Amino acid sequence: MNIIVTSLFVEDQEKALKFYTETLGFVKKHDVPSGKFRWITLVSSENQGGTELVLEPNENPTAKNYQTNLVAQGIPATMFGVEDIHDEYKRLSESGVKFTMEPTKMGDFTIAVFDDTCGNLIQIIQK
Structure with a gap:
């Protein structure tokens, strides 16, 4: 069994698409009208x-509450792996991305957390 799709609630799909492609460097695979x-x-x-990330609208009140509560508690909505967290931190910071946690060593891993501008905190990790 494999994970083929995972979802991330976003406040604005167009803004999220721009951030995730232009700033983070993901590639758009599907963009299909759905209502x-x-x-x-x-x-x-x-x-x-590989695994696809769905930019899911948070129109549902339950989704919005979930997203809002995660951010209020400082909990990242998801995690992305990076080769060199310090290089990625520098690149993203220079692109205007706001971090809530700078690269921090946690056992065998180093993590950092940033605001995706779409209602989520995202954690990056280097093993």
Whole structure:
């Protein structure tokens, strides 16, 4: 069994698409109209056949509450792996990304957390 799709609630699909592609470097795989929203999936530029990330609208009150409560408690909505967290931290910071946690060693891992501008905190990790 494999994870083929995972979702991330976002406040604005178009803004999220721009941030996740232009700033983070993901590649758009699907962008299909679905009622008043779109089915938008992204993949890693390094593994375009890999797991897809769905930019899911948070119109549902339960989704909005979930997203708001995670941020209020400082809990990242998801985690992305990076080769060199210090290089990625520098690149993203220079692009205007706001971090809530600078790269921090945690046992065998180093993590950092940033605001995706779309209602989420995102953790990056280097093993």
